[in-house]
Amino acid sequence: MSTKLTESIMSEIKREYIESALSRGERIDGRGMDEFREIKIEKGIIPRAEGSAMVTLGNTKVLAGIKVEPGEPFPDTPDRGVMTTNAELVPVASPTFEPGPPGEDAVELARVVDRGIRESGMIDLGALVVEPGEKVWIVFIDLYILDYDGNLFDASSLAAVAALTDTVVPAERWDLGEDFKLPVTKLPVSTTFVKIGKNILLDPSRDEEAIAQARITVTTTEGGMINAVQKGLSGTFTMDEVRKVINKSIVIGEQVRERYLR
Amino acid sequence: MSTKLTESIMSEIKREYIESALSRGERIDGRGMDEFREIKIEKGIIPRAEGSAMVTLGNTKVLAGIKVEPGEPFPDTPDRGVMTTNAELVPVASPTFEPGPPGEDAVELARVVDRGIRESGMIDLGALVVEPGEKVWIVFIDLYILDYDGNLFDASSLAAVAALTDTVVPAERWDLGEDFKLPVTKLPVSTTFVKIGKNILLDPSRDEEAIAQARITVTTTEGGMINAVQKGLSGTFTMDEVRKVINKSIVIGEQVRERYLR
Amino acid sequence: MSTKLTESIMSEIKREYIESALSRGERIDGRGMDEFREIKIEKGIIPRAEGSAMVTLGNTKVLAGIKVEPGEPFPDTPDRGVMTTNAELVPVASPTFEPGPPGEDAVELARVVDRGIRESGMIDLGALVVEPGEKVWIVFIDLYILDYDGNLFDASSLAAVAALTDTVVPAERWDLGEDFKLPVTKLPVSTTFVKIGKNILLDPSRDEEAIAQARITVTTTEGGMINAVQKGLSGTFTMDEVRKVINKSIVIGEQVRERYLR
């Protein structure tokens, strides 16, 4: 178990290093408190998928692939298409990710990304009906986490949104008319902060996440609308902290939308 | 593991205490050998279910909820509704019950309760047909064990039967005509005995079950008909003991039916 | 763990014994390098199945049972019946086989047997159509390994092929016309070799398998056609060895076909 010992010592050293930097108002990679790491979005890298995007956020890499297939609507929404989001913490991405069905972290990730997209009305589900009550288009969003270096929420959300804007509904393959671009009306952006001591940091790296007490993700859309919030971890926020985070999320979300998604 | 040790010593002490009382012809809670603990039945406590009943048997608590939904009949019985019984040993009920799919104890419990109800013909399945071969009513009996203090068989059976007598088929919700009371023709009652040494005791408490060698459950209906028997545990009964238990079950079952279910 | 120790010593002793015999050009049971153990095939031993065969290969016993039922064709082959192969390493067969869903050994076994039968065109799937695109006959091949003493591939393949030649499609039971013999056009035979040191041995016993470095199975049909190959284990073959094995498989396969399957 000497490895575990080493790990534990290393993590203690990292903690002190991060905290001492924060006490001087600095992050160890030199970023400001409200600054994202470098963001890179490559769309269309999986041509066989109906839409795809690889997002690199610092060293974190998430590949989103979209498949669109005909299927049955839900009984209570016969006149709307269906969207569903799945996240796989692929074991290539981290020594701690194990093969197998999604664990609670993957479930939370998928559900938070899903909520932001769904509640924003990003996809015009009403335009994805082939025959009301019988056949609609089902949009499968699959998130493949390939390299884990912190902040999977924002990287995954960006990847999903970018991939959706890249998506063409393959109607011809199913003899259901001509292919058409997936009707997209909004561009939701999620921003995730963690709290370390008294500090609240945007876009935590893996080392920062490892020592964070609390996490919060806020997903916003055009016009300053908020569509999803998820507080994570077992630490707490004050009401004041929460209000500031919400406000920052709207501002920063708009910047990300302008710079990377328009 | 000191807890385990304590448990083991405690259980040895309990065994001696119970056995010494039995050697004097007594049970530790003062009951007669063929006497049930206090029975309380509250019907209708889950209004959102189609029928429900909470049964308290001593400290044992079982909640039965009934849902009735339209579905397909079995291919070999196109002109009959369907009933199905499921039991969950909910982990609130005991430190030894674990979350997860039903284990062998829960499966046995559900199947024994199911057999008593099914074989008695309690539910008139022939009256639960919407369209023969196409659509019938499916009666879901869900047993939720909330507090385990022995004799789940009789408590669950009572709860299921009471809940069924409380059940209204929600035809209106499914646009299938008017709501109607679930057609119930019989009132099966199960009686469970355990054998400790030479003694045979009705309605074992948890402590009695813990030291019992053998168990037997007999379900009877109106007119002295026997519908189900299940011998449990790895101890044995003599043929004579079995005959006596069968006879007692008919008599006591009729008393329970009169007093609690009519 | 003294059992494990004993096992390990025993297996070392067996290894030396087998290798020293091989160094003299002999197998410990006296067989030639290209010689099968005694083969016994009993067809029709499970009359309730649509076809069945028990194969005894030395001490290895495999029971194949065939069920044939109407079902839907695959969307991309609307005018063909369906075949599917499943293997169960039933725990009666070996102290190391455990109950539960098929592990990787059982999956490999089923898939290799399946490929030989499927690719040879043994079953005339085009003749198993009731209504194109709607209803076809599904042929279920179930392999039940009952006693494991080496070379499950060849024993299972023989059992499956023999059982298929024994199969009658039960059309009357499903009101789909008259019963008819399953249309069988080819008789694929698999031959499995292992490599121990420089030696390549046909039909390995369990003790030989235990010390083999590499395994290869070649399935051939009438006219010297090859339908399936599977190299197994982590050892290697030279290209020359592989060519010799392929050639032998054709010759020996034809002998087995003539002697046991015609």
Place this chain on the structure above:
Amino acid sequence: MENKDIKLINEDGTRIDGRRPDELRPIRMKVGLLERADGSAYLEWGGNKILAAVYGPREMYPKHQQDPARAVVRARYSMAPFSVDERKRPGPDRRSVELSMVISNALSAAVLTEEFPRTVIDVFIEVLQADAGTRIAGLTAASLALADAGIPMRDLVVGCTAGKIEGVVVLDLNKEEDNYGEADVPLGILPRTGEIVLFQMDGMMTEEELCTALDMAYNAAMEIHRMQVKALKDVYMKEAEEGGE
């Protein structure tokens, strides 16, 4: 258990397969036919074809299921996919979970489990063809396999099923009788003492009918026990002969 148009009892009182009400189907037993198992038995009973194998006593795994005072007898009842008219999907269903449990209990009553603390004795029962009464046939075969494995027991276990068809109490239901009859009473006993180790019933019977069924099954079990003893004698005499050659 629904009575269709099928007539289960003929006018002369015989059953659809020609048996009298108290007549057993043909039974054949064979002990020790598997190479790898510590003990094994094969049993044909009417159309039932059942294989039982025993492994153990062996170390119980996972450890927390060990019993420090005795061996755990763990029977697993399983039906082959091709054993019934409509293919059965592999893997345990709720019925086989329950039957595995009652068979485990019944065998535990016979095995001298206290001789092998912390171990497990695995009993695998494979129904290769099913024709009603499989649990009792499996129990009877399992008990032979335990004997073949040399597991110390205070007695063999043996059983029989009785039931009720068209109002008549009869012995050893076959498949049609089981499907369309009115009640089914599987019984397992220790023949030496007559103790009951397995007893289930479902259907609709009066007290008198049930007691008649119990007696009928009990007496038949005693008869089947004689076949068990003979099957064991055969195999040991054969072994002795072979040993003497």
Place this chain on the structure above:
Amino acid sequence: MENKDIKLINEDGTRIDGRRPDELRPIRMKVGLLERADGSAYLEWGGNKILAAVYGPREMYPKHQQDPARAVVRARYSMAPFSVDERKRPGPDRRSVELSMVISNALSAAVLTEEFPRTVIDVFIEVLQADAGTRIAGLTAASLALADAGIPMRDLVVGCTAGKIEGVVVLDLNKEEDNYGEADVPLGILPRTGEIVLFQMDGMMTEEELCTALDMAYNAAMEIHRMQVKALKDVYMKEAEEGGE
């Protein structure tokens, strides 16, 4: 969250169940009603009927999930099959996996976990009838059950949901409001310090609306906390009385 033909706000500003925008549904709490659990609580909140039970601290199994520095608080949120209109299949779905996680986190913030290293405190939340707001109702009940079990905590946990229906921010959504409303904001707090331990939101809200909703839920949580304290007092006074008899 789709607005159908249903009208959720009446002309006089009241809601379909007659409540004002900032009015809670009726809440009833009962502590310590289960015999076996180390602690338990039952809560009715509108149509919600929720049972919470606590076991522990007890040894964490499997061992590799132990935390050498503290207890793990492991909440499991589960809905009874009959708790909703269409029968729910037993077993966890993705929603209950997520809710179990956020509730575990919220309770961990309150429990003095460092006092019981290497152990687990199991909290089971059973939704017997569901009527919107079950996660917060479950959290509130769970915190009572922890107190009943005598688990040391730096505070109770309590919460409330706010939301938005037909453009109006309202407190404590009921089922119809949850189904057809525009946003849902569950909030959990530690009442002594006002710290936020659970906060989720989904729907469509402006910053101002969300802040209003947070304030509304916060204030209501403080009110519900007073009910918690009363429920705990009731049970301990009753115990004291009984102890004195």
Place this chain on the structure above:
Amino acid sequence: MENKDIKLINEDGTRIDGRRPDELRPIRMKVGLLERADGSAYLEWGGNKILAAVYGPREMYPKHQQDPARAVVRARYSMAPFSVDERKRPGPDRRSVELSMVISNALSAAVLTEEFPRTVIDVFIEVLQADAGTRIAGLTAASLALADAGIPMRDLVVGCTAGKIEGVVVLDLNKEEDNYGEADVPLGILPRTGEIVLFQMDGMMTEEELCTALDMAYNAAMEIHRMQVKALKDVYMKEAEEGGE
């Protein structure tokens, strides 16, 4: 493998994608692109896009799967849901279980497993886009990832597929050829000795055709091996340069 109306070989002997019978599709390899993995490689081969990552040697868990004499090489082949035309449900199916096994065996032949007893070397192969020949492409990428992780090997592993379409033996089937062709022969070798570590075949071939296919795949594998070596050189030269800066 059914021949539909599609014509796979043109009149001039070229294939539907314009290749000659013995011509490979374009191949690109990149080593060491993942941050967290101990070793990684990315490979594009025709339309295949495949990522391989290696973790280990690390302690084998569960312990009873440890080999006291050597490391276990445990490859896991997996296809992304969006890698194929119809979405693939996540999780292993029978095909991926088999491929994981044959790839594990092939890699084990190259790794000096005896140097790391009781450990596991995990190799994860993710098919991000599939276009026939994924198992061999995955094997080839995995071997690069092992080298990148610094795992001692007696050789790289490399492979190629040959097959038969419309009666002609050809190299490196693409998706249409795989779907409508007559046979498929994936081959994996150790290039230094020419030993065969992976060999499967399905379809219908004469002995002569199969031997031709083997030779063709073997020669192509040698060519691909040169690309592997170049890709590794590139990364280490780049590292050396960076190290020297």
